[in-house]
Amino acid sequence: MEGLSFFVGVIGNIVSVLVFLSPIGTFWRVIKHRSTEEFESLPYICTLLNSSLWTYYGITKPGEILVATVNGFGIVVEAVYVTLFLIYAPKGMRTAILVGILDVGLLAVAIAVTQLAMNRDVRIDAIGFMGAALNIIMYASPLAAMKTVVTTKSVEYMPFFLSFTLFLNGGIWAFYAVLVHDLFLGRSGGLIRRSSNFNTQRINHIYIDPHNSHKALMKLHYADLSDASSLRRWLDTILPDEVYNLAAQSHVAVSFEIPDYTADVVATGALRLLEAVSSHISATGRSHIKYYQAGSSEMFGSSLSALCEETR
Structure with missing residues (x-):
């Protein structure tokens, strides 16, 4: 299609x-x-x-x-x-x-x-x-x-x-x-954490690298849940209608080995993103933005074998 x-x-x-x-x-x-x-x-x-x-x-x-x-x-x-x-x-x-x-x-x-x-x-x-x-x-x-x-x-x-x-x-x-399925032509936008490798394994079933194909419907931008200013900057740039927080420390064993980092990403990071969304709405006068917290594969099940919808 x-x-x-x-x-x-x-x-x-x-x-x-x-x-x-x-x-x-x-x-x-x-x-x-x-x-x-x-x-x-x-x-x-x-x-x-x-x-x-x-x-x-x-x-x-x-x-x-x-x-x-x-x-x-x-x-x-x-x-x-x-x-x-x-x-x-x-x-x-x-x-x-x-x-x-x-x-x-x-x-x-x-x-x-x-x-x-x-x-x-x-x-x-x-x-x-x-x-x-x-x-x-x-x-x-x-x-x-x-x-x-x-x-x-x-x-x-x-x-x-x-x-x-x-x-x-x-x-x-x-x-x-x-x-x-869209009267106004547009593209989806997403954020990824900047790192030495381009890690998109969790979304490879829906993500197409725009550098390799003209069929790409999603564009990824670099940001970090530990940096509130980067989150706010990209919200102002992308102007999303919906925000899906998929970021988390998803490996159970590693999460216990580095609990401070895990708490910073899973808990405080989610709070930073919510605060950035709230500030963006106040500054731009937009009515609302839907927020979906879906950052832990352990909490929600396998991201690939059992795809979920927000209404279920």
């Missing part, structure tokens, strides 16, 4: 580029005739605003650099299209007003409100919802040409390739969302 979702994601990125490039034939005709004729500017204005918001989303949310780059490419392409409309459209004043309201006014308001009135966690969700709403508007925007199509009884001014790639793009990303 992971291989299929990765493949569909790659295809989705390719089709997104095709969506941005699909009107090239139309605008070659605009330049050649020095007129936009009856072509509608709304689809390109909406796509420019949509790309701008998703670029902002990709920059704001950690780990979404690909979202920012592909939509950054879309900003450049769509800006060229809208500029050509401003130059050649007979109703240039109307186009300029639409550009000002949608691409400058709304984007400026969105950035100002999310930056000044929201903490980072809420900001990411707000931008995501705005982007999703704009996606709907973008996909519906070619319908602005329907009146011309009905009047002229011709689809000449409703570019087929643009409509087709928008349809294909929406279908592929909807399929991808079903595959990954």
Whole structure:
């Protein structure tokens, strides 16, 4: 399933580029005739605003650099299209007003409100919802040409390739969302203690090293339960919704040989993590974070042969 979702994601990125490039034939005709004729500017204005918001989303949310780059490419392409409309459209004043309201006014308001009135966690969700709403508007925007199509009884001014790639793009990303069971694309984050070897034995059944595979859904960061500042720093960076404390001295014999260390990790370490979570919630204004204490394999059984769920 992971291989299929990765493949569909790659295809989705390719089709997104095709969506941005699909009107090239139309605008070659605009330049050649020095007129936009009856072509509608709304689809390109909406796509420019949509790309701008998703670029902002990709920059704001950690780990979404690909979202920012592909939509950054879309900003450049769509800006060229809208500029050509401003130059050649007979109703240039109307186009300029639409550009000002949608691409400058709304984007400026969105950035100002999310930056000044929201903490980072809420900001990411707000931008995501705005982007999703704009996606709907973008996909519906070619319908602005329907009146011309009905009047002229011709689809000449409703570019087929643009409509087709928008349809294909929406279908592929909807399929991808079903595959990954997540409407907002993201990645899980985890913390490991820094040491001389990369010890992930306990989670090897779910962990894929991102250096060796593009299928990785989990990213590990270095922190230490004995260092409260490192815990707080990474909570502020990752912004988790759930925290699973898997850290413990799991060897029974060794735990009795070094009782001070065992108590520091299992008891005091868990307390440091809880305090870091509480401080993070207070500082960021987030509503809550779920905390799961699951650090001892002796307490909860074998981590591999009897996988458990939090609801059981």
